Amino acid sequence: MLRKYLIPAIFTLSIGILFFGIVERSSGMDNPEPALDSFRLINDFVDENEACFKCHGEQKFQLPNEEDGRVLTRNMCPDYIFPREDYYSGNHKSFMCYDCHSAEYDNFPHPLEPRLEEPWACLDCHGYDEDYAQYNFEKIEEEYLQSVHHLATEEFSCWKCHPHSYHISIRNTENLKATIAYDNAICLSCHADFNQFQLLTDREEINIMQTHDWLPNETLHFQNVRCIECHTKINEDILVAHLVQPKEKAVRLCSKCHSSNSILMHTLYKFQSREARGEYGFINAVVMNEAYVIGANRNKYLNMISVILFGLTFLGLLAHISFRIIKKV
Numbered sequence: 001m002l003r004k005y006l007i008p009a010i011f012t013l014s015i016g017i018l019f020f021g022i023v024e025r026s027s028g029m030d031n032p033e034p035a036l037d038s039f040r041l042i043n044d045f046v047d048e049n050e051a052c053f054k055c056h057g058e059q060k061f062q063l064p065n066e067e068d069g070r071v072l073t074r075n076m077c078p079d080y081i082f083p084r085e086d087y088y089s090g091n092h093k094s095f096m097c098y099d100c101h102s103a104e105y106d107n108f109p110h111p112l113e114p115r116l117e118e119p120w121a122c123l124d125c126h127g128y129d130e131d132y133a134q135y136n137f138e139k140i141e142e143e144y145l146q147s148v149h150h151l152a153t154e155e156f157s158c159w160k161c162h163p164h165s166y167h168i169s170i171r172n173t174e175n176l177k178a179t180i181a182y183d184n185a186i187c188l189s190c191h192a193d194f195n196q197f198q199l200l201t202d203r204e205e206i207n208i209m210q211t212h213d214w215l216p217n218e219t220l221h222f223q224n225v226r227c228i229e230c231h232t233k234i235n236e237d238i239l240v241a242h243l244v245q246p247k248e249k250a251v252r253l254c255s256k257c258h259s260s261n262s263i264l265m266h267t268l269y270k271f272q273s274r275e276a277r278g279e280y281g282f283i284n285a286v287v288m289n290e291a292y293v294i295g296a297n298r299n300k301y302l303n304m305i306s307v308i309l310f311g312l313t314f315l316g317l318l319a320h321i322s323f324r325i326i327k328k329v
């Protein structure tokens with residue numbers, strides 16, 4: 001009885017869900033407007049940007065043949081596709097493409113001249129500007145100029161790690177793991193993708209998992225620390241150190257992190273520990289923050305507490321033994 005109705009009912013329901021799913025999707029595809037509307041809230045030039053996104057935001061693009069009215073469809077080069085959501089959640093979400101790119105890109109194929117133009121540098125807009133003083137762009141550039149990447153090739157620039165989709169993360173982080181993954185993805189965009197890597201060097205491919213196989217449980221480490229923890233020089237003046245050093249200078253000693261004066265207090269947990277010091281006072285901040293790192297919670301204050309506990313137990317034992325001796329006598 002139950003089976004007689006239940007099975008057809010489930011069947012009809014599934015078909016229904018499938019059907020509505022397809023209708024929903026195809027209506028979404030015909031009409032990208034609702035998504036664009038949400039971008040209009042953060043950018044006044046959404047329609048102007050569509051002149052570029054109609055190719056750079058899609059897997060394919062169309063070329064009208066004016067002679068005979070045909071429309072040719074072509075694949076977009078994958079490396080030149082930028083999802084709109086990424087662009088409109090980046091730091092420069094309020095920008096027009098033309099703010100940084102020449103209007104000559106209106107033509108297709110794109111002419112040579114704009115390609116050869118020197119791109120803007122971050123400091124052209126952010127350097128020596130009080131509004132951005134908290135980031136200390138000047139210091140960051142100073143460090144970058146000494147990094148392995150700049151020393152290796154002039155082709156490298158801040159944009160290689162801070163492309164259109166870049167948005168500040170560690171400064172506002174509510175989820176440290178997500179920030180670690182975000183920051184590591186920046187490095188891995190080349191160090192796990194030889195196509196990108198070889199654009200900038202003649203070196204052989206480096207297998208990151210292999211070169212780090214001395215780390216026990218590599219995956220766990222890469223989820224809990226950033227590449228820059230081990231590869232940059234500590235600098236207290238900026239939140240994110242930018243001096244990437246040659247591999248010989250990378251952190252290898254376990255105790256650099258797994259100890260009471262962990263370097264992570266000066267790198268990964270720097271912002272939280274600063275904030276926490278403001279909010280809860282120094283001692284609490286130290287105790288709280290060090291609890292993040294295994295092995296590191298053997299800190300002064302906890303040590304003191306354990307000494308006191310040990311002392312009390314010892315005294316208790318002593319009292320007990322004395323009583324027994326006194327009673328016997």
Ligand code: HEC
Nearest residue numbers: 051052055056061076077080097101105106108109110115
């Ligand atoms: C008809 C499709 C189409 C449109 C519209 C389009 N592009 Fe492109 N763009 C491409 C393709 C395909 C490439 C890669 C091939 C090439 O470099 O010519 C490209 C490459 C580029 C490059 C890389 C050039 C280089 O040599 O490094 C830039 C920058 C660029 N486009 C910017 C823009 C901007 C800005 C707009 C909007 C004003 C725009 N494009 C509109 C298709 C398009």
Ligand code: HEC
Nearest residue numbers: 049052053056080087092095096097099100119120159160
């Ligand atoms: C804040 C400045 C800025 C804005 C805004 C901007 N770009 Fe770019 N874009 C650059 C720079 C600088 C480069 C060169 C990056 C490099 O050298 O690695 C670049 C590179 C590109 C490339 C070449 C691909 C690549 O990775 O080198 C394309 C395509 C492109 N931009 C398209 C766009 C489109 C489309 C928009 C608007 C939706 C846009 N850009 C908005 C600064 C900007």
Ligand code: HEC
Nearest residue numbers: 091092093094099100120121122124125126158159162168
């Ligand atoms: C053409 C000028 C220009 C260039 C080039 C430029 N920026 Fe910006 N940037 C701006 C402006 C203007 C804003 C503020 C945008 C807004 O509020 O919508 C901004 C915002 C930011 C922010 C967020 C600031 C905040 O407090 O919200 C960061 C971080 C940033 N840019 C980093 C960079 C980096 C890194 C580079 C180089 C890779 C760069 N910018 C290149 C003009 C520029």
Ligand code: HEC
Nearest residue numbers: 122135140141144157158161168169170171183186239240
């Ligand atoms: C090798 C990669 C790399 C290069 C090159 C690079 N950065 Fe960064 N940068 C990062 C990473 C990773 C972060 C951390 C992002 C986050 O979590 O907010 C960062 C963060 C920043 C921040 C935000 C810091 C804060 O206090 O919140 C600024 C500003 C910045 N970079 C500017 C620059 C400038 C300017 C250059 C070039 C002179 C540059 N970066 C070159 C990787 C790089």
Ligand code: HEC
Nearest residue numbers: 148152160161186187190197200201227228231245246247
């Ligand atoms: C745009 C591509 C790109 C990105 C992004 C990038 N790198 Fe690199 N990196 C390279 C290239 C190319 C080299 C080799 C330079 C050379 O020696 O020719 C290199 C070299 C290095 C070296 C030096 C290795 C040695 O032999 O001494 C270290 C360490 C390094 N990168 C770490 C990082 C870290 C950490 C990040 C992220 C913060 C990062 N890289 C982001 C391309 C990149």
Ligand code: HEC
Nearest residue numbers: 184187188191206211222225226227230247248250251252
């Ligand atoms: C716990 C510290 C630590 C972390 C985290 C770490 N590295 Fe390393 N890395 C090292 C050490 C130490 C070496 C030197 C290994 C050697 O010489 O054999 C090294 C070597 C390298 C090299 C040079 C390899 C070669 O053979 O030339 C690159 C590139 C590199 N790391 C990139 C990264 C990237 C990208 C990440 C993040 C995904 C990362 N590292 C995370 C410590 C670390």
Ligand code: HEC
Nearest residue numbers: 214215216224225229230251252253254256257292293294
């Ligand atoms: C750059 C800092 C750093 C370095 C260097 C480092 N670690 Fe770690 N390690 C961490 C962090 C952070 C975690 C994750 C802690 C957690 O799970 O709360 C971790 C986790 C571990 C774990 C896993 C603990 C568990 O919960 O399963 C082991 C084991 C470990 N590390 C051993 C080592 C050894 C051995 C070395 C040296 C070869 C080393 N680590 C070097 C930061 C580091």
